[in-house]
Amino acid sequence: MRILGLAGRRLAASIPTLILILIGVFLLLQLAPGDTVDALMAQMGGGDAATARELRKFYGLDLSVPVQLGNYLWRLIRLDLGFSSIYGKPVATVILERLPPTILLMTASLSFAFFFGLLFGVIAARGVNRWPDTLISTLGLIFYATPSFWFGLMAIVVFSIYLQWLPAGGFQDIGTVQTGIWGVIDIAKHLVLPTLTLGLIFLAIYLRIMRASMLEVLNLDYVRTARAKGLDETRVVTRHVLRNALLPMVTLIGLQAGTMLGGSVVVESVFSLPGLGRLAYESVVQRDLNTLLGIVFVSALLVIVVNFIVDLLYARLDPRIAAEG
């Protein structure tokens, strides 16, 4: 119960941060030259001044900046995210439509990176400075150093163009709309390449962290005690070392949930996925302030939720944390 109180306090503390972020983004976007009407003009290939004036009024851009900001915050208090100028519908609806692909992609690649990072990290730590360690560490370094858009494009070239195993892009098959279990399989097929692309970079980080933390824990006294008790090595690793070595990994997940949202702009563009990253990018280019602020708001909420779960996991892994509160 104590942990819930702690998390609740954290949650309360994050609200001022959230508001500061929103105001900051709002003001930053005012610094960018041009507004959403200029962006619309750019898209249309021109228009006359009267049209532009009328459009500014239509989008509420004829008001002063403080009034616009005030209006925005007042709407936010009433949980109204406003109206998107590029989509012509409420921001909440636009974001809800884009949330599932992002969350699916994020969960899939984080799980992939976490699981294999853990596995390879343990293998590398157990064979430290021998060939498995060298091989895994080198591969990790290569994954980490490769830009994700290149990875994505190469994956498309190999698996979609040459082997024709997987679709080259999109979230689902448009030609024949699948339902039920086939629909799930269809979406899964479309997510394999993006998940690998996004996951491989994070995999590299996780396996390095896991390896380092395993090596550290393996040298602690209680591990020596466990060995002295006559336990075999596998039991020592799984029962005693792993659990303690996992803490830094869990911390990292909390930190990276936010990065994953941003990092997926590139992956979403390369694989034509309708996710939040691309929506955010488009909102900046189109100067769609309401949508952008809405995305910042939702992303911040997601990060807070993930960190909350991480806090709970800490307590599960290391009971001392819950006890000390």
Added chain:
Amino acid sequence: MDLTRLEINRRTALLTSAAIAANVINPMRAFAQETPRKGGVFNVHYGAEQRQLNPSIQASTGVYIIGGKIQENLVDLDANGQPVGVLAESWEAAPDGKTVTFKLRKGVTWHDGKPFTSADVEFTAMNMWKKILNYGSTLQLFLTAVDTPDPQTAVFHYERPMPLNLLLRALPDLGYISAKHLYESGDIRQNPTNLAPVGTGPFKFVKYERGQYIIADRNPDYWRPNAPYLDRIVWRVITDRAAAAAQMEAGELHYSPFSGLTISDMARLSKDKRFIVSTKGNEGNARTNTIEFNFRRKELSDIRVRRAVAHAINVPFFIDNFLGDFAKLGTGPIPSTSTDFYPGANTPQYPYDKAKAAALLDEAGFKAGAGGTRFSLKLLPAPWGEDISLWSTFVQQSLGEVGITVDIVRNDGGGFLKQVYDGHAFDLASGWHQYRNDPAVSTTVWYRSGQPKGAPWTNQWDWQDATVDKTIDDAATEIDPARRKALYAEFVKEVNTELPVWMPIEQIFVTVISAKARNHSNTPRWGSASWHDLWLSA
């Protein structure tokens, strides 16, 4: 940048692509004997989503590529670039040029089953073209009323003479009709029909998943017999150009319009037998690359400096090495593809001559100071295409050689328009001038004085010339086609002499399309056309 090394790479790639593009015409003739096949799904690359899909209220290729299959225009262009009736069957102008009468097609119905009548034309012209449509509002500025004596007749009344050839060349883009019964109540801009368009065209709107795809199916009640051939068109939203090229290769896309892929991918795919890479079918979407001079800078208000800038840049070298056969040397604001108005190259031109450029700058009093620098300029390139980015770098280096330091300041679309056309915070700007089949549509605004501040792609240079203004105004209301052409030739001569904007490169968009497609690229604005005769071979 090492120009000689780049030359080899780019030239090899582009020459091959040009050779393939030239071969395109022959296979298409050979296929003309095949029997058209019904059915099939045509997948189209859609690079940049628009805010809405109704071409009656937004004139841009991003809308036509979808809305142009669902809604139809009064008039389109045929294979030879001449106006041909679509929803209008015939037209006639009064001798004074102040009334134009359109006879409309009978038996046409909207996708919801209601009949198409002159009331729709009247409503669209007065409420959309005149009030909302970009360029339409300028074209129809002097439109006072549209009379509808019967359901098949629409009579356009103008306050000043409207040249019929201007109207007929503008209407393919600016003449799409919307259904009155769907738009007459409420704010037109916010009408949900804009995102689920209803038209009279060969394809019926089915579904729009934002960020993913748009689907339209064949209209079984289409007025043209035996059309369309395709069962379905799917537009796939793919923002990443390299990813779009990969999807073309994976067979998930049939068509990437309007230079939607990178120059290097287009060159690569042109060597692949599965694709046709060509500028054919885009002649109606010609554009020129610009150098726009800000006369608020005293150096640039001197005509010798503007001419020196033009003489200092080796345009043929740039085209050969960076753009290849998809571009050619420009001669002014009216491109050579515009057969009705092109005045030829017999107007003042500025061939590459570094010595002359230096002499002109010396003469203007801007002698080279310490380190060979005369003065420095800020160049704002538009973010529309990689050619503009390459061109800006080339301009920077070329001007550097005659002692003008150029700083390139990059912006995104909204930022570029704001800074150049509203804030006037530039010395040189570079982008595209889009030519829309008649100079009065979107070309003369680049030169006519009195443009409101902030109107993009207009004369914001702080430059004014009474002679040019008069030529532009005379040509806009001249109803004799021959005299009109002569006036525009005069206009090109004048602006090429004064050089407020320099337009040295002509380009046409490049199409990448599957070799299975038939009856494609057969009109000058095919990407925007209705595709009623397009079919896919087995």
